[in-house]
Amino acid sequence: MDRPLRLISREGIVDSPIDALARTVEALLVVASQPLTLEQLVDATEDVLERVETALSLLSERYREGRSGIVLERAAGGYAFRAAREAAEACGRLFERPVERGLSQAALETLAIVAYMGPVSRPEIARIRGVAADSTVASLVERGLIAEAGREAGPGGAVRYRVTALFERVFGLDSLAELPRLDDLGADAESLRDRLLEVAGARAS
Amino acid sequence: MDRPLRLISREGIVDSPIDALARTVEALLVVASQPLTLEQLVDATEDVLERVETALSLLSERYREGRSGIVLERAAGGYAFRAAREAAEACGRLFERPVERGLSQAALETLAIVAYMGPVSRPEIARIRGVAADSTVASLVERGLIAEAGREAGPGGAVRYRVTALFERVFGLDSLAELPRLDDLGADAESLRDRLLEVAGARAS
Amino acid sequence: MPSAVRDLELDLDAFEGPFDLLLTLVLKEQLEPAEVDIAAIVVAFVEHLTARERIDLDACGEFLVLVAALLEIKARQLFPDEGAELAELEPEEAAEELARRLAEYRRMKEAAAWLRERLVEERERYFRLGPAPLAPRPERRLAPQDPAALALALAGLAAPPPKVSLSHMALRFPPVAQFLERFRAVLRRRRVFDFDGEVVGLSRVEQAVAFLALLELRKSGEVALAQAAPFAPIRVSRPEKERMQQWTVRSA
Numbered sequence: 001m002d003r004p005l006r007l008i009s010r011e012g013i014v015d016s017p018i019d020a021l022a023r024t025v026e027a028l029l030v031v032a033s034q035p036l037t038l039e040q041l042v043d044a045t046e047d048v049l050e051r052v053e054t055a056l057s058l059l060s061e062r063y064r065e066g067r068s069g070i071v072l073e074r075a076a077g078g079y080a081f082r083a084a085r086e087a088a089e090a091c092g093r094l095f096e097r098p099v100e101r102g103l104s105q106a107a108l109e110t111l112a113i114v115a116y117m118g119p120v121s122r123p124e125i126a127r128i129r130g131v132a133a134d135s136t137v138a139s140l141v142e143r144g145l146i147a148e149a150g151r152e153a154g155p156g157g158a159v160r161y162r163v164t165a166l167f168e169r170v171f172g173l174d175s176l177a178e179l180p181r182l183d184d185l186g187a188d189a190e191s192l193r194d195r196l197l198e199v200a201g202a203r204a205s
Numbered sequence: 206m207d208r209p210l211r212l213i214s215r216e217g218i219v220d221s222p223i224d225a226l227a228r229t230v231e232a233l234l235v236v237a238s239q240p241l242t243l244e245q246l247v248d249a250t251e252d253v254l255e256r257v258e259t260a261l262s263l264l265s266e267r268y269r270e271g272r273s274g275i276v277l278e279r280a281a282g283g284y285a286f287r288a289a290r291e292a293a294e295a296c297g298r299l300f301e302r303p304v305e306r307g308l309s310q311a312a313l314e315t316l317a318i319v320a321y322m323g324p325v326s327r328p329e330i331a332r333i334r335g336v337a338a339d340s341t342v343a344s345l346v347e348r349g350l351i352a353e354a355g356r357e358a359g360p361g362g363a364v365r366y367r368v369t370a371l372f373e374r375v376f377g378l379d380s381l382a383e384l385p386r387l388d389d390l391g392a393d394a395e396s397l398r399d400r401l402l403e404v405a406g407a408r409a410s
Numbered sequence: 411m412p413s414a415v416r417d418l419e420l421d422l423d424a425f426e427g428p429f430d431l432l433l434t435l436v437l438k439e440q441l442e443p444a445e446v447d448i449a450a451i452v453v454a455f456v457e458h459l460t461a462r463e464r465i466d467l468d469a470c471g472e473f474l475v476l477v478a479a480l481l482e483i484k485a486r487q488l489f490p491d492e493g494a495e496l497a498e499l500e501p502e503e504a505a506e507e508l509a510r511r512l513a514e515y516r517r518m519k520e521a522a523a524w525l526r527e528r529l530v531e532e533r534e535r536y537f538r539l540g541p542a543p544l545a546p547r548p549e550r551r552l553a554p555q556d557p558a559a560l561a562l563a564l565a566g567l568a569a570p571p572p573k574v575s576l577s578h579m580a581l582r583f584p585p586v587a588q589f590l591e592r593f594r595a596v597l598r599r600r601r602v603f604d605f606d607g608e609v610v611g612l613s614r615v616e617q618a619v620a621f622l623a624l625l626e627l628r629k630s631g632e633v634a635l636a637q638a639a640p641f642a643p644i645r646v647s648r649p650e651k652e653r654m655q656q657w658t659v660r661s662a
Contacts, residue, residue: 020291022274023273023274023289023291023292024274024291024292024295025274026273026274026275026289026292027274027275027288027289027291027292027295027296028274028288028292028295028296028299030235030274030275030286030287030288030542031287031288031296031299031300031542031544031545031546032299032542032545033538033540033541033542033545036299040299043298043299044295044296044298044299045295046295046298068228068231069227069228069229069230069231069232069233069235070231070232070235070275073535075537080537081235081537081538082235082236082535082536082537082538083232083233083235083236083535083536083537084228084231084232085534085535086225086228086229086232087228087229087231087232087233087536088533088534088535088536090229090232090233090249090250090251091232091233091236091249091536092536093248093249093251094233094236094237094241094245094248094249095236095237095536097533098539099539100529103526103529105522108522108523108525108526109518109519109522111522111525112518112519112521112522112524112525113518113521115521115525116517116518116521127511128511128514128515128518129515129518130515137336138336138337141336141337141340142337142339142340147340148309148310148311148336148341150309150310151310151566155566155569155570155571156404156408156566156569156570156571157566158335158408158571159310159311159334159335159336166539169537170529170532171525171528171529171532172528172531172532172535179521179524180521180524182517182520182521232536235538236536236537236538237538237543238538238539238540238541238542238543239543240543240544278544280543280544285542285543285544286542286543286544287542287543287544287545288544288545296545296546297546300545300546300547300548301548302548302549302550302551304551304552304553305550305551305552305553306553307553307555308552308555308559310563313559313560313563314563314564314566314567316560316563317560317561317563317564317567318564318567320560321560321564333567334567347550348550348552350552375552375554375555376554376555376556376557376560377554377555377557378557383557384557384560384561385557385558385560385561386561387561387564387565390564390565390568397564397568400568401564401567401568404567404568404569404570404571405567407570407571408571
């Protein structure tokens with residue numbers, strides 16, 4: 001028996017409780033304005049976790065690339081509907097991409113700093129990038145990719161920023177843990193340090 | 206043959222052009238934040254009106270009450286997805302937000318500025334806080350904690366804001382006169398404003 | 411007068427030609443200061459000096475001003491606002507700190523490149539921004555709040571920020587273009603003028619930049635320069651036939 005049929009309730013086919021739950025989850029996902037976590041789905045459906053997970057796996061079978069124009073995806077720590085990739089061209093004719101359109105190199109570097117090191121303040125961003133960060137930060141806030149996250153400790157502390165769920169969604173990340181590790185570049189710092197010390201030594205002798 | 210299957214493309218089932226079109230329409234509808242008119246759908250799919258109408262009727266058969274948690278609705282001259290009625294309670298629980306315990310630093314600072322110095326404009330709030338105020342002000346207006354209170358003098362003057370009765374209720378104040386005194390910061394709103402702008406200037410330099 | 415400094419021939423990775431052209435290109439932002447190996451310039455100058463019979467103190471002074479300016483520009487580009495902080499460290503600590511920051515920035519540049527690639531990969535993914543068309547509008551409710559938090563927030567905003575040392579920003583560079591325009595304007599009014607008379611009252615650094623502008627004008631054939639004797643005023647006039655110098659710039 002084909003799985004998607006199990007979601008369809010009508011005369012002649014038994015409507016199992018899990019199908020009803022899957023329909024409720026569908027409904028929640030189609031009205032939500034952000035990805036919904038498993039916990040949110042459990043709370044809203046007032047059902048149990050295992051059953052909600054089963055419903056989600058039924059739905060991801062039904063709503064997947066090549067089979068449906070609506071695709072269920074994992075994003076920003078939750079579940080959300082999006083358009084199928086095959087419809088990208090049609091979507092491009094109707095919808096703008098205000099969040100990521102025209103992101104400058106400065107904006108991407110700032111995003112990288114906030115994503116890897118956040119919460120981080122404007123002065124810290126400026127220190128790392130070597131140029132003032134004010135307008136870049138303002139534009140990223142306006143796009144909804146970063147948001148305020150309190151101030152630095154102490155009097156007169158600067159506002160700090162973190163990346164948002166929208167950032168994760170736009171870049172197709174389920175969580176920030178999916179950002180590539182940059183540890184292997186640590187060796188770089190070593191060799192740079194040695195070179196600088198060499199120069200300093202040469203000067204002193 | 207059951208109609209919904211015609212939308213499903215996979216081995217063994219022929220994927221007719223109208224099914225592909227229906228998937229594209231599905232995709233457009235799930236991305237839209239407004240109902241889409243027939244004309245918009247025709248433009249975006251670059252297809253002909255009659256075929257788009259056929260695709261829509263296939264979709265309204267698939268996405269209807271009792272059969273699916275997602276329901277295709279003709280609304281306000283356009284088409285849009287909504288949650289099925291059977292999921293109304295779950296949706297209600299999803300959108301009924303728990304009572305928020307506190308305010309973000311951004312919201313608190315903005316509220317404090319408006320409460321002590323209002324009516325005050327967005328540019329002035331931004332100057333004092335040292336960061337753009339747009340999203341924070343918009344969110345406080347939406348939550349009913351601040352409201353518009355005229356404009357700054359002169360042509361093109363910026364909208365000014367004051368706190369609301371809801372604000373007073375939330376903070377347990379009978380009137381703004383009951384706000385905690387700020388003797389060490391300045392005797393009146395005017396000297397407070399000067400002090401804050403001076404510090405903000407020092408922070409920005 | 412040939413100058414031991416201006417005509418100092420350099421052969422670096424990023425640049426080949428006389429020192430004054432290098433400075434001009436850096437000030438006009440046509441050459442990345444980060445690419446310039448300043449230690450190699452110092453070595454070249456010291457070799458140049460030792461090849462001469464006696465120490466040219468004037469040349470040393472001019473060189474110090476110009477190379478300090480170059481260092482300042484390079485340092486400012488790499489580590490803005492950090493000069494004072496680094497100066498307090500021991501050389502080894504400073505080297506370590508510098509290396510750490512350079513590596514940090516390089517990592518962030520790589521992360522930015524990864525994000526850019528990711529955007530390209532993900533550009534076929536469309537999703538809804540904002541609420542669904544027919545979704546209920548939620549109402550946000552807030553628990554009772556303490557008004558003291560408002561006073562505290564304002565007190566935080568009224569607290570002066572920590573002091574940042576700006577001592578290393580003391581050297582300010584006026585753009586070369588400013589002097590180019592200034593000298594052109596003077597030459598439109600007068601056929602000849604004294605360089606010293608035009609720059610009197612300016613700081614050493616401004617004089618150095620003005621001098622670079624002058625060299626630039628001579629190079630492009632817009633002015634002719636003459637000096638009656640060493641240390642005599644430099645006379646600037648509208649051009650006659652001037653020898654064009656052959657300089658080459660190699661890209662990094």
